Every structure is written in structure tokens, then in C-alpha cells.
Amino acid sequence: MATATIETAQRKWSDYRSETKPTWCPGCGDFGVLAAIHRAFARLNLDPKNVVLVSGIGCSGRLPEFVSTYGLHGVHGRALPIATGIKLANPELTVVAVGGDGDGFAIGGGHVPHAARRNVDITYIVMDNEVYGLTKGQPSPTTPRGESALKSSSSMAKMAPYGEILETPLNILAMVLVYGASFVARGFSGQPKQLEDILVKAIQHKGFSFVQAMSPCPTWFNTYDPWKDGSVPLPDWDTSNRAAAIDLALTEDKFHLGIFYQDHRPSYGELYGTVVEKAQGEKQATIENLLDRFS
Numbered sequence: 001m002a003t004a005t006i007e008t009a010q011r012k013w014s015d016y017r018s019e020t021k022p023t024w025c026p027g028c029g030d031f032g033v034l035a036a037i038h039r040a041f042a043r044l045n046l047d048p049k050n051v052v053l054v055s056g057i058g059c060s061g062r063l064p065e066f067v068s069t070y071g072l073h074g075v076h077g078r079a080l081p082i083a084t085g086i087k088l089a090n091p092e093l094t095v096v097a098v099g100g101d102g103d104g105f106a107i108g109g110g111h112v113p114h115a116a117r118r119n120v121d122i123t124y125i126v127m128d129n130e131v132y133g134l135t136k137g138q139p140s141p142t143t144p145r146g147e148s149a150l151k152s153s154s155s156m157a158k159m160a161p162y163g164e165i166l167e168t169p170l171n172i173l174a175m176v177l178v179y180g181a182s183f184v185a186r187g188f189s190g191q192p193k194q195l196e197d198i199l200v201k202a203i204q205h206k207g208f209s210f211v212q213a214m215s216p217c218p219t220w221f222n223t224y225d226p227w228k229d230g231s232v233p234l235p236d237w238d239t240s241n242r243a244a245a246i247d248l249a250l251t252e253d254k255f256h257l258g259i260f261y262q263d264h265r266p267s268y269g270e271l272y273g274t275v276v277e278k279a280q281g282e283k284q285a286t287i288e289n290l291l292d293r294f295s
């Protein structure tokens with residue numbers, strides 16, 4: 001008797017496009033990130049019902065609405081703990097958190113090191129535009145220091161009329177490398193094909209994968225031209241050398257695009273399973289057994 005096989009058809013990027021049209025400003029870099037996410041999901045042929053996108057607050061926080069998977073537009077800076085809970089509750093899901101530089105590294109900054117060191121099997125895409133876009137152009141944790149950087153945008157100059165002369169920007173790539181993330185990469189929304197390739201590898205990675213997606217905000221701080229001119233692919237690169245990756249992230253005078261670092265240690269979920277097994281192998285938690293244990 002012939003055995004029937006059910007083949008899953010290869011999905012197209014448009015299968016992941018929701019009916020909600022993006023509400024971003026024309027030319028926003030977030031369109032490039034969204035396109036790369038649609039195409040990466042299609043290349044991996046992910047079943048939309050097994051994918052959850054989680055966001056915080058900001059222009060980037062709207063992204064889950066534009067993808068036809070499950071999605072959760074959460075509260076400010078809390079995408080990572082929500083994504084962690086979803087993944088631990090149902091390890092079969094592909095969980096992707098998205099957010100901006102302000103959402104992730106100002107109010108949400110306390111969550112990043114712990115997601116990274118725990119090596120939870122989620123992907124975190126930070127759409128870095130070096131400015132608070134939704135709230136009309138205040139300097140963010142990654143705004144470059146200096147007067148000239150802000151002079152390119154008259155709108156931004158109104159929010160920071162003397163430039164960003166007070167605060168030094170965070171180097172978020174170096175930070176996540178030091179935090180112990182097991183996959184660290186940088187892409188650019190102006191190069192969506194390369195960003196798509198990076199996202200495919202980030203989602204396939206078994207552990208915490210961090211992608212800094214440079215995503216200009218032409219409305220408040222237009223960095224398209226300097227980033228286009230200032231981005232270069234990584235040289236021939238040993239992705240297992242964390243110290244070299246940190247050194248490059250701290251000293252680069254151009255934006256290197258590609259995978260800076262990857263290791264393959266067990267994820268939090270895998271280790272958590274071991275804890276559950278050990279606990280289940282122990283004596284039942286009756287009052288007598290607990291008293292025995294502590295007597």
C-alpha cells in the first residue's frame with residue numbers, strides 16, 4: 001500500500017505579511033528590517049502559528065502588527081522577559097523580540113545582560129536609529145556625542161539644540177559581547193539581503209542571538225548616507241574569538257557588518273530540562289520527606 005506523505009509547501013515572504021499596513025514614516029529604516037524578517041521567516045519556512053514576535057514601545061514596537069505570526073506589543077523595555085517566558089513555556093516556538101535602542105538599552109537595559117548570560121533560545125533584534133523617534137527626536141542611549149552629529153537634522157536640533165554634548169553613547173555591540181551573548185551580529189536596513197542572511201543564522205542559532213540592525217530615522221536623525229558610506233563587511237573573521245570581537249567592537253572606525261561572534265553552549269531551556277528531570281527524580285515533596293531533608 002502506498003504511504004501518503006504530506007509535504008509542507010515552501011512559504012513565500014508575502015505569506016508573512018499581515019493585512020495591517022506599516023504606519024512608519026516614508027523612508028524609515030524599519031521597512032528594511034521588516035522586509036528582512038519576512039524573507040528570513042520564508043527562507044526558514046517557519047509555520048506562522050509557531051512563531052511569536054514580541055516588542056516593547058517605540059516606532060519599532062509596532063513591527064509585530066505587520067507580520068502574520070503571533071505577536072505581542074508589550075510594555076516599554078520588557079520585550080526580553082516576556083519573550084523568555086514564552087520560550088520557556090513552549091520551547092517549540094520560534095520567539096523573536098524586537099525593539100529600538102531606547103527601549104532596549106535605556107528603560108530595558110537591565111534585562112539584556114540576563115537574557116544574554118542565561119542564553120535563552122530567542123533572537124533579539126535591536127533596530128538602532130540612534131534617536132528616540134516616536135517621541136520626536138530626543139537623544140537616545142546610542143546617539144553619538146558631539147555637536148556636529150545632530151546638526152544634520154533641524155528637527156533634532158530643536159530637541160537637543162546644542163547637540164548631544166552631555167552623554168557618551170553606549171556601544172551596545174560590545175556590551176552584549178561582554179554580557180556573554182552566544183551570537184552577536186550587526187546588519188543594516190540599507191542592505192536588506194545581508195540583514196536577511198544574518199537573521200536566518202540568528203534564528204537558527206540555539207541560544208540567545210543578538211542582532212544590531214542599523215535602521216535610520218530619516219525624520220529626526222537621518223544617518224542613511226554616513227552609514228552607507230561607513231559600513232564595511234567584516235574581514236575574514238574567526239567567530240569563536242570573543243576577545244577579538246570585543247576589541248573590534250570597541251575600536252572600529254567604520255560599521256562592520258556580519259557575524260561578530262558565535263558559540264554553541266547549551267541554552268537555558270536545555271539546562272532547565274535537566275533541572276526538571278533531577279527534581280522529578282527526587283522523593284515526592286511530602287511534608288515528611290521535606291522534614292527528612294532538612295533534619
Ligand code: SF4
Binds near residue numbers: 023024025030219220
Ligand atoms: Fe521611522 Fe523615525 Fe518615523 Fe519613527 S519617527 S517611523 S523611526 S522615520
